[in-house]
Amino acid sequence: MRTDAAEVLDSAIAVLAKDRAASMQVIAARAGISRATLVRLFPTRKLLVQAMAEKILDDCDRVLTRTEADSAPMDQVLGVLVAEYTPFAQLWNLVYVDPDVSGLPEASTRAKAIFIRTVKLMERGQKSGLLRHDMPATWLASTFCGLAETAWELTLEGHMGARQAPDFINAILLHGAAA
Template sequence: MPGVPVGGRCRPPALARKSSPVSSSFPALPAGGGSAESEKSVVVPTGLVTRGVAIALTVSMRQGGHIREYFEALLCQCRRGGMEASAAMRTDAAEVLDSAIPLLAKNRAASMQVVAERAGISRATLVRLFPTRRHLVQAMTEKILNDCDRALSRAEADTAPVRQVLTAMATEYPPFAQLWNLVYARPDALGVPEVGTRADAIFDRTVEFFERGQSTDLLRKDMSATWLASTFCALAETAWELTLEGYMGARQASGFIPAMLLYGAAA
């Protein structure tokens, strides 16, 4: 008899775990060839799913029960459990990245053990999510670049009024801080030089926005748009670090960036 998918893999009955703290409801086998209307729910430990199938099929064949209905319900429950486990893993991975980004911003040489401790998980759990440190760093840089792309798109950086875009970008400043700190300036420092091309493209898009700002006379023209874009990212990095260290609130940070960019520190 083929194994039942458990946790995304097809495991033969003989290798099924003997117990699990999680329970699932499956339709009970009707005795003596009963009809579908006579079915009711019973609780079967998820860890006993494959063994339960073997026993149930044996009893069903002896009693003439509905093998197909029972087996399909069992498979449906297993698949649902697998999807829930995958969703939980994605959530865990996102939480690990959220804690790893500020850690690696301070210490680019942080080990997997240190990353796991900061995330409040075991190293084994971290390796389950990211098999190697390179996998972790690649996922981290991809998240930063994706967040920058989304922030620019939500701000409508190419078309919306310049002041409105600047305010929106300042409100979503962390990805730009992380781009400047971890990815754009020295992508090879994390061991992923291949992300440099995409980081360049995102920064170029930011520069184009500041060029548009110069054309509307909101931003000064005696400095290059590249300088202005770099200043924005550097201010975002400063605000992010001050926020992480508790010296500045998130709302203060979103106001600090455009104020310093447009008016500087002059009274």
């Protein structure tokens, strides 16, 4: 039986991405633990959702810190961001829309700061010549997050392999959908 809080959070994130109304019982069952274990780790659904948001925000921070500190060529830096797309997908899928999270000013502030950092990374990509200059960096950052969310959802639903997702995100982000 899995009782590690981080593993439970990962499972819960995937459950709520598919079913926003999932009960604690459903979340526990899909995480492979008892409801009692889930409640021991997270006494209420609201606390569970808040812990999920904190994990997602921390994961986004970790990825962005790696990309910001990287002096490698921009294609490699973007490669790190794209390879680590999952927390950005979860940010858009859960943090921005869940009322238990969106009502928390600190989560909202952190989410906005993460998005601004993502925009700065896209501006860096534009300055390097890797990314298009004819679109605002905000559009490119939003596009990345939207592509990440789509890839993550398709992976969860079994329509795409987990190893395919970064390649697909990268292809669309860098080359669009043109033939």
